Amino acid sequence: MNFQRLRNFFGNYIFILPALALFLVFSLYPFLKVFQLSVTGWDGISPQTAFVGLANFKDLFTDNPVFWLSMKNAFTITFLALTVQNLLALFLALLCDRDIRGGNIYRVIFYLPPVLSGIVVGLIWNWIYDGNYGLLNHFLSFIGLGDLSRAWLADAKTALFSVAVIHMWKGFGWGFVILLAGLQSIPRELYEAARVDGASSWVMFKNITAPLMIPVFILVSILTILGTMQIFDIIISTTGGGPGYHTEVPITRILTTMIGASKFGYACAMGVVFGLVLLAISMVQIRVSRAMRQV
């Protein structure tokens, strides 16, 4: 009897064993390893890893202004993505939610940029932003604004915003799809009843669409923040973090420290701090979302 119970007990666990093993090996172990390496001076090659205590963290917090500048740059791009990108995605989702002609074609078109590789997108925009033969400068000259022409990615005033525009162009399709799915899940009867009562489009948006879309807005904003803070492929293929440090972001700093300077331990400390920042942001957002749901 006992054997039967034991067999049943372990039999159940055997079913989750493959998933558990994958999780332990590919998620939990690397996660813990990063913490372990962050307190070492490992160069990424040597079999020995010298323990340095919290020295990496101390240096990061007290004597690494470039890392914090990269964090600020990532926050700037994230703020733009949260506002401009998501507003655009919402606007387009609202348009496509109406039964407009060719709606499916628009959906495909809007969803195309996110499926392209970041490197490819970067190369395309390099050409658009080119200071000498770029499409943007040609367009500006065509409409009489030739004075604004510049090498957009090499100018300290415009480099970060130019990169942000590329990121938003590539990313708005995700938000669009999720927001559109959310809009389509709202029962149509609510709008019909409101319309019978004489409600305008704005009133319907304010009192029906927005409240029911709050969980979707939260999901989109969390994905936007986490996705944008980790931006790097577009940066690598456009500016490489330059000119100077104007478009450096945390991941490019981590990569430079890890591959360029062979300071794996220090790079892991950067990764830990960056991960904690992302965790803190996510926690704040979850709290805000709970509060908003209660309103």
Added chain:
Amino acid sequence: MVWHWLSDRDDAFRELAARYEGQTGVKVKFDLYAPSEIYSQRIKAAVQTQTLPDIYGILGEKQDFASFIKAGFVEDLTGVLNAPDGGVPWKDRFFEKALGVNEFRPANPYGVAPGVYGIPLDMTTIQMVYNKKLYAEAGLDPASPPKTWEEFLAHGRVLRDKNIPRFVSGFGEIWMIDALASNWAMNLMGEEKVFKTYEGKAPYTDPDWIRVLSLFKQMADEKILVDGAVTMVNKTAEQTFANERAAFAFNGSWCVNVYKGMNPGLDYGVFPPPALSRAHPMKIWGGAGTSFVVNARSARKLAAVEFLKWLTADAQQAFLSEQTQNLPSNKNVSGQIPPVLAQFSVGMENVTHPNVYPVHESPEVTEAFDKGIQSILIGEKTPAEVAQAVRRVKEKGSR
């Protein structure tokens, strides 16, 4: 098994592997991992899993090379290089400068046992190139590129007056800035003073370093660089020059193959970076372009060495040079290279490279220096400000 990152040479390598198998019956497999950043990560991951191939290349700083050796993943080839091969030592086949990149001298700062740890496949030098057609259009003599900095500026002004874009380089890849700046630094103050700075015995705020940084300020003031070059990757810079949208470029000898692919009719010449002073020679970056090492833990070490001997023999080197338009590391076949490529080999006696320096600057200081030059080029910082910033990073590293 050979791992490499050279996408432009992959076909030639495969052809040579097939020939080797035909001649010896030994099968050699070349695996390409490109681009180079991916390759670097691949071999570092393979170190951890102890799955490095029999032959591979190491990219990056000399410090990385040393780490691979100290971890026991690179065979010391000094013995086989000195051993007779067909009557003469294998090492006599190579240009001395080509072997130097792979050599660790006695009492080196890395604590590596002295010896030669890699085999050079080809040579490279990084110099200036100029478009002869654009030169003629501007009324300049296509046979007389600038020799001095003043001439460079003067020729630039002539080109500007004819609305010809002047200078392009992939300064988005900051090592290219480093190469050009260190050329000028060594020309202006000599190698010794540069190395003293690296050792921390001379400051970056020294007037000579300020003068080097000021050259980039002059470039910015004269608008010599084409728009966007500050963040441009070298591939884009190569396209710009190949499409005749710039009269000058700073590029390596590998560009001969690249330009041939982009614009076979491009008429250009090669010259060393314009000199600032006659007091010291104009050093140029170069030496071994690509080197392979033998995995010390491979069970097929001897077979790997035999293959590398075959690969660096005259016939194979001539084939590689012809196919890939790179300077061969084997000095016996240097007479068989195209004229433009031969121009890149002029001045080989002044070739240097960070991997052969007796002292090395830290990556943090190098990055601060190169990024600082980017800031100068966009008019954001002055040479003095950059020098101060680099000095601070240097002092932090010394603490």
